[in-house]
Amino acid sequence: MTQSTQTPGAHTALDAAPAQLPVAVIGAGAMGSGIAQVAAQAGHPVVLVDSQDGAADRAVAKLAGTFDTLVSKGRVTREDADATLARITTHTTRDMTTVPPVGLVIEAVVEQIDVKRAIFRQLEEAQAPTTVLATNTSSLSIDAISGEATTGHDAALHGGVSPALAHPGRVLGLHFFNPPALMKLVEVINGAASDPDILAAATDLVRRWGKTPVRCTSTPGFIVNRVARPFYGEAQRMVADGIVDAATVDLALRGAGFRMGPMELTDLIGQDVNYAVGESVWHQTGQDPRYEPTAYQRDLVREGRLGRKSGHGVFRYDDSGTPLDATPDEDLAARLVGGPVASDPVARTIAMLVNEGVDLVHRGEATAEDVDTAMKLGTNYPKGPFEWLAEIGGGTVRAQLEELDAAYPGGRYRPSEAL
Numbered sequence: 001m002t003q004s005t006q007t008p009g010a011h012t013a014l015d016a017a018p019a020q021l022p023v024a025v026i027g028a029g030a031m032g033s034g035i036a037q038v039a040a041q042a043g044h045p046v047v048l049v050d051s052q053d054g055a056a057d058r059a060v061a062k063l064a065g066t067f068d069t070l071v072s073k074g075r076v077t078r079e080d081a082d083a084t085l086a087r088i089t090t091h092t093t094r095d096m097t098t099v100p101p102v103g104l105v106i107e108a109v110v111e112q113i114d115v116k117r118a119i120f121r122q123l124e125e126a127q128a129p130t131t132v133l134a135t136n137t138s139s140l141s142i143d144a145i146s147g148e149a150t151t152g153h154d155a156a157l158h159g160g161v162s163p164a165l166a167h168p169g170r171v172l173g174l175h176f177f178n179p180p181a182l183m184k185l186v187e188v189i190n191g192a193a194s195d196p197d198i199l200a201a202a203t204d205l206v207r208r209w210g211k212t213p214v215r216c217t218s219t220p221g222f223i224v225n226r227v228a229r230p231f232y233g234e235a236q237r238m239v240a241d242g243i244v245d246a247a248t249v250d251l252a253l254r255g256a257g258f259r260m261g262p263m264e265l266t267d268l269i270g271q272d273v274n275y276a277v278g279e280s281v282w283h284q285t286g287q288d289p290r291y292e293p294t295a296y297q298r299d300l301v302r303e304g305r306l307g308r309k310s311g312h313g314v315f316r317y318d319d320s321g322t323p324l325d326a327t328p329d330e331d332l333a334a335r336l337v338g339g340p341v342a343s344d345p346v347a348r349t350i351a352m353l354v355n356e357g358v359d360l361v362h363r364g365e366a367t368a369e370d371v372d373t374a375m376k377l378g379t380n381y382p383k384g385p386f387e388w389l390a391e392i393g394g395g396t397v398r399a400q401l402e403e404l405d406a407a408y409p410g411g412r413y414r415p416s417e418a419l
């Protein structure tokens with residue numbers, strides 16, 4: 001884990017005791033309501049804000065139901081559950097200048113840059129200059145939200161709608177994973193202007209909330225959504241090329257310790273949701289061929305084969321969500337694994353995961369330790385990219401990528417300079 005870089009004596013709003021650090025969570029959807037639960041359980045007074053009539057109250061009612069279940073299972077005492085719920089109040093508004101004064105805001109509204117920018121501007125207008133403003137965005141640039149970005153894609157995102165914040169130093173990303181109450185990982189994301197003391201204090205706060213923070217710059221996809229791309233992309237390419245069928249590629253990767261194969265996992269996530277993340281990373285990297293989404297997945301989305309939720313994705317599902325046509329060919333899996341890298345689903349996928357992790361660290365965007373932690377906690381990988389690198393060896397990974405690059409020229413498989 002990245003060490004705290006906070007200079008001794010540098011105080012931020014986030015250093016206050018929980019009862020003295022009120023938190024506003026903007027957006028009472030899947031993520032916002034979970035984040036509100038985490039903050040309230042840590043002892044903070046929380047105001048849950050949503051623009052839709054009744055949304056915040058419905059979220060709290062749902063939370064009350066969750067706590068009833070936890071109490072009945074003996075996981076939480078009735079007293080703690082009641083105290084946590086009593087710390088959460090709700091507020092319905094579109095106008096963020098009406099949010100009561102707090103020490104920390106965590107925004108979790110729709111993933112739209114113009115909506116988020118407007119919210120941050122209203123918050124800055126009404127909240128004290130010491131209030132820390134965090135976003136739970138999974139794909140947008142922190143600098144585009146605070147208005148600091150002036151070049152390239154980020155500048156295009158400005159759309160000339162609103163000026164930069166006056167105090168961008170207090171803006172950062174706190175990227176929780178779904179569901180926030182259960183997932184340990186939080187990516188703490190710094191924009192170009194984020195204040196190092198605030199980043200360090202936010203990292204410590206997340207740890208006090210019982211989470212495992214990792215640090216990353218505001219790079220497309222951050223750690224998890226960036227490094228994980230080839231886990232899906234390699235399997236899709238191999239299936240599209242007729243090297244292996246979908247059920248067998250899943251079997252091979254489960255055999256390597258992954259909890260789910262890429263095909264069943266994208267069917268669970270939703271092919272549309274997974275495709276959108278891939279597209280976003282691809283566009284934000286200037287259409288780097290390494291991240292180019294596959295025609296295979298685009299066609300699934302176009303055909304409405306979205307996965308379990310639509311009853312048909314890569315596989316067909318019955319009403320209980322059981323796949324009907326996911327029968328792997330065990331002999332084929334055994335023949336492919338350990339063979340030439342281009343037709344070995346495991347070696348090919350892991351070489352690409354290592355390449356991504358190494359490249360991210362090489363560019364100074366995260367530490368190797370944080371990359372490993374993030375991939376194991378955020379995606380349940382059996383090992384982190386650097387653990388695989390240590391096992392396989394940089395020379396072997398580079399040779400595997402060069403073999404792939406020769407078989408499929410175009411830049412997708414170019415080895416990181418750091419290999």
Ligand SMILES: NC(=O)c1ccc[n+]([C@@H]2O[C@H](COP(=O)([O-])OP(=O)(O)OC[C@H]3O[C@@H](n4cnc5c(N)ncnc54)[C@H](O)[C@@H]3O)[C@@H](O)[C@H]2O)c1
Binds near residue numbers: 032049050111139177
């Ligand atoms: N769902 C995930 O797995 C996940 C994981 C990590 C991060 N995220 C990010 O978290 C954010 C929220 O995602 P979600 O899945 O909870 O979305 P959601 O659609 O479940 O909830 C969004 C909520 O925001 C409210 N909202 C929309 N515009 C608003 C506005 N102007 N002011 C106040 N409230 C407004 C909506 O009424 C809705 O209740 C997004 O930025 C998303 O990228 C999502």
